Amino acid sequence: MHADGATGRRVRQARDDLGLTQEQLADRAGLSVGVVKKVERGGTCRIDTYHALAQALGLRTSQLFEQPSIAANLHAGDQVFSLMPLRQAISPPVDITGHPSLGDAGEEPNLPSLRQAVEALGTLYDRDDYAALGAALPGLIVSAHHAVAHFDSGSDRAAALSLRADVLLEAGRYLTQVRAYDLGHIALADAVRDAVAAGDATTAASGVYLQGWTLLRQGRLDEAERLSVATADRVEPRLSRATRADLGVWGRLLLRASSSAARNNRTSEARDMLRLARSAATALGRATATAPHSYGRFDSSSVALMGIENNMVVGRHDRVLALSARLPRGLELSSDNRHRHMLSVAYSQAKLRKTSEAFGVLQQLRASTPDWLQHQQLGRDTFRAARKGRRAALTREQRELGEFLRVT
Numbered sequence: 001m002h003a004d005g006a007t008g009r010r011v012r013q014a015r016d017d018l019g020l021t022q023e024q025l026a027d028r029a030g031l032s033v034g035v036v037k038k039v040e041r042g043g044t045c046r047i048d049t050y051h052a053l054a055q056a057l058g059l060r061t062s063q064l065f066e067q068p069s070i071a072a073n074l075h076a077g078d079q080v081f082s083l084m085p086l087r088q089a090i091s092p093p094v095d096i097t098g099h100p101s102l103g104d105a106g107e108e109p110n111l112p113s114l115r116q117a118v119e120a121l122g123t124l125y126d127r128d129d130y131a132a133l134g135a136a137l138p139g140l141i142v143s144a145h146h147a148v149a150h151f152d153s154g155s156d157r158a159a160a161l162s163l164r165a166d167v168l169l170e171a172g173r174y175l176t177q178v179r180a181y182d183l184g185h186i187a188l189a190d191a192v193r194d195a196v197a198a199g200d201a202t203t204a205a206s207g208v209y210l211q212g213w214t215l216l217r218q219g220r221l222d223e224a225e226r227l228s229v230a231t232a233d234r235v236e237p238r239l240s241r242a243t244r245a246d247l248g249v250w251g252r253l254l255l256r257a258s259s260s261a262a263r264n265n266r267t268s269e270a271r272d273m274l275r276l277a278r279s280a281a282t283a284l285g286r287a288t289a290t291a292p293h294s295y296g297r298f299d300s301s302s303v304a305l306m307g308i309e310n311n312m313v314v315g316r317h318d319r320v321l322a323l324s325a326r327l328p329r330g331l332e333l334s335s336d337n338r339h340r341h342m343l344s345v346a347y348s349q350a351k352l353r354k355t356s357e358a359f360g361v362l363q364q365l366r367a368s369t370p371d372w373l374q375h376q377q378l379g380r381d382t383f384r385a386a387r388k389g390r391r392a393a394l395t396r397e398q399r400e401l402g403e404f405l406r407v408t
Contacts, residue, residue: 005042007050007064012040014057028056030315047219048381051263055314060264062222083180086134089141090171090187102145109147111159114140118163121170122292126335128372133174140167148194158198165194165203169210169293176214177375185214205235205249206294212256221264228257229273239283248289248298251280255298255306262310270310278303297334301327305337309344317348339369343378350385358386359398366404374405383407 015025022040026033029052039045039053047061054061092100117140124133144164151157168191175184188211195204208231215224232253237246258273281300288299304327311319324345333341346361362382365373373379383405387394394402 008040008042010064011036011053011057014059015040018057025053025056029053046377046381047263048377050219051265051313052315055265058265060221060266061219062264065219083175083183085138086141086171086175086180087183089138089145090168090183090190092145099149100145102142102149109143109150109160111147111151111156111163114143114147114163115159118144118167118170119292121167125170125173126292128335128369130174130178130371130375133170134178137167137171137174141171144168161194161198162200162203165191165198165200165207166293168194169203169207172207172210172214173294176210176217177372179217179375181214181218185211188214201235202245202249202291203294205231205253206291209249209252209256209295212253212260216256216260216263221260225257225260225264225266225269228253228260232257232276239279242283244284244287244289245291247280247284248291249295251277251284251289251298251302252295254280255302258306258310259313262313265314267314274303274307274310277306296336301331301333302337305333305341305344308341312344312348315351317351320344320348321352335369336372339365339372343376343382347378347382347385350382350389353389355386355390358382359401362386362401362405363397366401370404380405380407 011025015022020028022036023033026036029036031049031052035045035049036053039049050064051061054064092102095101117136121133121136121140124136141164144160144167147160148157148164151160168187172184172188172191175181175187188207192204192207192211195201195207208227212224212228215221215227232250235246235250235253237243237250239247242250254273254277258270258277261267261270261273278300281298281303284299288297290297304323308320308323311317311323324341342361342365346358349355349361350358362373362379365379383402384407387398387402387407
């Protein structure tokens with residue numbers, strides 16, 4: 001994550017205010033003295049490092065940052081040519097008429113056929129087939145643009161807008177997963193606008209939920225929490241009459257707010273949001289709410305897993321393992337939830353010096369979902385923590401795992 005000299009000055013000032021040496025701050029934060037010195041000199045670190053420092057200093061993580069000055073390389077991600085087809089599809093140039101310049105549309109759009117193609121995207125995401133998903137998205141987005149341009153009124157217009165919203169939600173979710181945050185945010189913001197124009201409040205709220213994920217990944221924790229809470233307040237259903245979709249998107253927004261608050265050292269607020277999410281899960285009973293292109297799945301297991309992850313974030317690693325052990329055997333989870341939970345457990349195992357178990361989980365994830373694992377910063381953090389806690393030299397398999405995760 002980017003941070004300028006002001007962040008380092010804030011860390012140093014807060015440390016001085018508490019009368020701490022750099023060594024004492026490092027010990028409180030569970031970091032090396034070298035990392036503290038690097039931050040105070042204005043060096044760049046991951047959001048998890050800033051979170052640990054803020055927690056040790058009794059601050060919200062967001063208090064360490066200020067608006068960066070505009071610099072020539074602020075949007076260096078624009079030069080990533082591998083995403084050029086998606087960039088061209090999501091953000092096409094606008095011609096003199098004020099409309100996107102998309103080229104010849106060809107034959108009249110076939111909305112049922114396009115809808116079927118969009119539905120297939122969810123399967124690719126669930127399979128962690130990012131190569132196929134990234135290849136399929138640009139053409140479908142352009143086709144959705146043509147459909148919206150072609151149908152200018154009536155039910156077909158609403159259907160075209162809804163279709164484009166769904167494909168842009170899928171694009172935003174994919175781009176956030178592969179860390180192309182700025183482009184992902186554009187896709188998600190446009191998806192919300194399309195859903196609002198189509199009169200689909202549930203899909204619009206789902207787009208807000210995904211925006212919260214993008215903001216969280218960027219370290220924009222205050223915004224992620226504020227946006228999620230405000231939207232959850234607007235869509236809060238009457239529990240006795242709520243549909244599964246109503247409960248699913250409301251519950252997921254509350255989980256996003258809880259996750260953002262936990263990472264921002266607002267533990268009381270994180271617990272409050274988790275409690276409200278639990279009421280949504282209780283109203284669902286044994287049912288599950290699903291939305292294949294946005295929030296995925298929501299039920300009581302989603303709440304339990306977020307509680308475990310929040311404990312990992314604040315460093316309560318014994319609690320993580322205890323809560324994980326209490327999960328019912330045979331609990332049905334989505335692949336993404338299951339994988340994320342496994343990483344949370346592995347990270348806590350590594351921090352508690354249960355290094356063999358942590359390496360074992362990473363090897364299992366590498367075997368079952370390699371594409372997903374390679375995009376997880378928590379996977380790299382887990383490897384580093386396990387390597388640090390291991391007294392013996394790494395085995396050949398563990399060295400190969402580090403190379404796979406690109407850990408130096």
